[in-house]
Amino acid sequence: MTGTTAPRSGHAPRHGDGAGAPGTPLVVVGDALLDRDLTGRADRLAPDAPVPVVDGCEERLRPGGAALAAYLAALSGREVTLVTAVGDDAASTRLLELLDPWVTVVPLTLTGTLPEKTRVLAEGRVMLRLDRGDGRATGVTPAARRAVAGAGALLVADYGRGAAEVLRGPLAQRAARVPLVWDPHPRGGPPVPGARLVTPTAGEARHFAARLPDATGSSADGLGAVMDHARALVRAWRAGAVAVTLGADGALLSFGDHPLLVPAPARHGGDSCGAGDRFAASAAGLLADGALPEEAVRGAVAAATGFVAAGGAGALSTTASPGGRRPSAAPRPEGPAPDAAEEVIRGVRAAGGTVVATGGCFDLLHAGHVGLLQAARATGDCLVVCVNSDDSVRRRKGPGRPITPLSDRVRVLRALGCVDAVAVFDEDTPERLLDVLRPDIWVKGGDYARAELPEARLLKEWGGEVVLLPYLDGRSSTRIAARAAVSAGGGTP
Numbered sequence: 001m002t003g004t005t006a007p008r009s010g011h012a013p014r015h016g017d018g019a020g021a022p023g024t025p026l027v028v029v030g031d032a033l034l035d036r037d038l039t040g041r042a043d044r045l046a047p048d049a050p051v052p053v054v055d056g057c058e059e060r061l062r063p064g065g066a067a068l069a070a071y072l073a074a075l076s077g078r079e080v081t082l083v084t085a086v087g088d089d090a091a092s093t094r095l096l097e098l099l100d101p102w103v104t105v106v107p108l109t110l111t112g113t114l115p116e117k118t119r120v121l122a123e124g125r126v127m128l129r130l131d132r133g134d135g136r137a138t139g140v141t142p143a144a145r146r147a148v149a150g151a152g153a154l155l156v157a158d159y160g161r162g163a164a165e166v167l168r169g170p171l172a173q174r175a176a177r178v179p180l181v182w183d184p185h186p187r188g189g190p191p192v193p194g195a196r197l198v199t200p201t202a203g204e205a206r207h208f209a210a211r212l213p214d215a216t217g218s219s220a221d222g223l224g225a226v227m228d229h230a231r232a233l234v235r236a237w238r239a240g241a242v243a244v245t246l247g248a249d250g251a252l253l254s255f256g257d258h259p260l261l262v263p264a265p266a267r268h269g270g271d272s273c274g275a276g277d278r279f280a281a282s283a284a285g286l287l288a289d290g291a292l293p294e295e296a297v298r299g300a301v302a303a304a305t306g307f308v309a310a311g312g313a314g315a316l317s318t319t320a321s322p323g324g325r326r327p328s329a330a331p332r333p334e335g336p337a338p339d340a341a342e343e344v345i346r347g348v349r350a351a352g353g354t355v356v357a358t359g360g361c362f363d364l365l366h367a368g369h370v371g372l373l374q375a376a377r378a379t380g381d382c383l384v385v386c387v388n389s390d391d392s393v394r395r396r397k398g399p400g401r402p403i404t405p406l407s408d409r410v411r412v413l414r415a416l417g418c419v420d421a422v423a424v425f426d427e428d429t430p431e432r433l434l435d436v437l438r439p440d441i442w443v444k445g446g447d448y449a450r451a452e453l454p455e456a457r458l459l460k461e462w463g464g465e466v467v468l469l470p471y472l473d474g475r476s477s478t479r480i481a482a483r484a485a486v487s488a489g490g491g492t493p
Contacts (some may be wrong), residue, residue: 008038010450011472023251023288023289024285025078025081025153026079026080026153026154026281026285027081027082027148027151027152028066028070028073028083028155028166029066029155029157029167029171030069030083030157030158030164031084031085031164032065032067032086033159035063035064036061036118037062037121037124038057038119038120038121039058040054040055040057040058041054041055042054050120050394052127054120054122058321058335059168061096062098064117065127065277065279066084066158066163067098068081068274069155070082070281071316072203072274072278072282073284073285074102074107074146074305076281076282080104081104081106081149083108083144083167084108084137085108085109085114085135085136085138086108087251089133089135092113092114096466106143106144106397107160108137108167111138112133112134112135113130113135114133115131115161118132121313124271124351124373126271126489129370134232135160137161137165138166144160144167145167148170149170151387152178152180153180153287153359154171155183155284156181156182158181158183158185159174159185159188160186165188168192169393171192173329175193175196176194179197179288180192181287182195182197182198182285183199184198184199184200186207190208191239194237195239195240197242197284197293197297198241200246202226203245205233205242208485209228209229210237222402226246226252227252231257234254243283245276245279249264250262250264261472262294262297263301265414265415266305266309266417271315272314273313274309274313274316275304278300279301279302279304282296282304283299286299295342306343306421309343309347309353309382310420311346315350329379341384341401341421343421344383344384347400348381348382351381353380355380355418355437355440356376356381356442357385357386357441358383358385358444359385359386359425359430360371361388361402362385362409362412362413363392363393364399365409368445370444372445373413373416373419375469376418377386377420379467382420382421383418385413385419385423387409388424388431389406389424389425390402390405392426392427392428406424410422423437429455430455431455434458438464440463440464441457441464441466442459442464444466444467445469
């Protein structure tokens with residue numbers, strides 16, 4: 001038996017990963033799961049066995065496997081179709097409810113019941129995992145063939161339960177025409193030839209490389225071994241590129257020679273559950289919209305890093321309904337949208353932490369900026385930096401500014417260890433962005449001590465506070481720019 005949802009009507013206009021125009025629709029093919037977290041506290045052992053007792057469990061359900069990848073892609077504002085095996089069992093029914101209305105589901109035939117994965121957590125640590133459900137995809141429906149044949153971009157999230165196998169022929173045909181990202185699984189098969197990008201973990205790359213006909217049998221884990229595995233897999237799989245994900249170390253992108261190491265912008269010790277799906281979904285979306293593989297991998301590393309910082313899959317909210325919040329149809333300013341910052345904030349708030357924000361142009365970042373940002377981060381548990389767009393800087397500073405374009409300013413800020421997220425605003429002041437982020441503390445430099453801050457009135461609406469921090473004297477982007485101009489002209493400042 002199969003379960004299905006009809007294509008949803010009335011979707012709000014959607015936007016791609018960081019794009020200002022609607023992104024290319026994405027078709028995700030793979031094995032869906034139903035994930036469940038039981039979260040409580042553990043402060044005693046059971047009297048009849050030396051095991052912890054988890055009290056006060058709160059249950060949270062979310063899409064899992066390929067369904068999580070599809071859900072994450074849809075939350076970024078993209079139109080997403082999921083081709084997966086679902087049935088009429090209780091888990092399938094609940095999964096379809098969670099995906100509605102974000103994702104259109106096209107069914108494959110499911111034999112057995114939808115797999116379920118349950119984690120028991122205490123104080124954020126996984127104490128136990130329970131798996132049940134033996135369902136596999138065993139048949140292809142005409143609607144599934146049509147969805148793959150008409151896809152403008154494809155993501156295969158293979159969890160080794162048959163979906164990629166039964167559609168292998170149609171996927172191979174479509175890979176010759178459109179971007180296809182393949183996220184493999186040790187229980188699944190190799191990607192179809194012609195995949196634009198394959199995204200194994202280091203362990204998966206080692207697993208697949210060891211099964212190649214000319215495998216050397218090496219089980220090393222170092223970066224050199226990862227490079228060797230990626231090189232061998234690009235050639236054996238006839239893939240455009242292989243991006244081996246390295247967890248907190250980022251990813252290694254190989255085209256067969258001279259790999260590119262893409263480090264993570266920051267290290268976070270959060271829940272990494274779902275980070276691989278976030279990486280693959282982001283890479284697929286970016287490739288769909290015309291990005292080069294290098295650009296797609298950089299964007300995917302940044303997205304996965306922010307996802308982990310925000311609490312991973314365990315922090316996802318699936319309570320949205322047809323009348324609930326949708327991805328905004330309004331044009332976004334250039335640069336990172338508030339969404340990534342909101343992910344970080346949700347994770348901090350879920351842990352009971354304090355959210356700090358500050359803002360500015362940050363054109364020619366100098367020691368005064370860095371000192372302020374470090375001090376701001378020390379006042380709470382995360383720091384979100386609100387940055388003026390290029391147009392906003394131009395209106396405030398004049399036609400010669402900014403000296404440094406927004407993309408570079410954002411990249412420099414993200415590289416600072418004290419900065420957890422960056423969000424961009426296009427207005428002259430950040431009030432509208434602050435109303436979205438709602439930080440607990442808004443930090444300004446001490447040079448604003450006698451100024452009237454419109455942000456102060458706004459923060460009072462949700463109980464936030466404005467905090468002034470000392471500013472390092474004598475540091476100014478304007479003065480640095482003036483001295484540079486004089487020096488370039490041969491004069492004396």
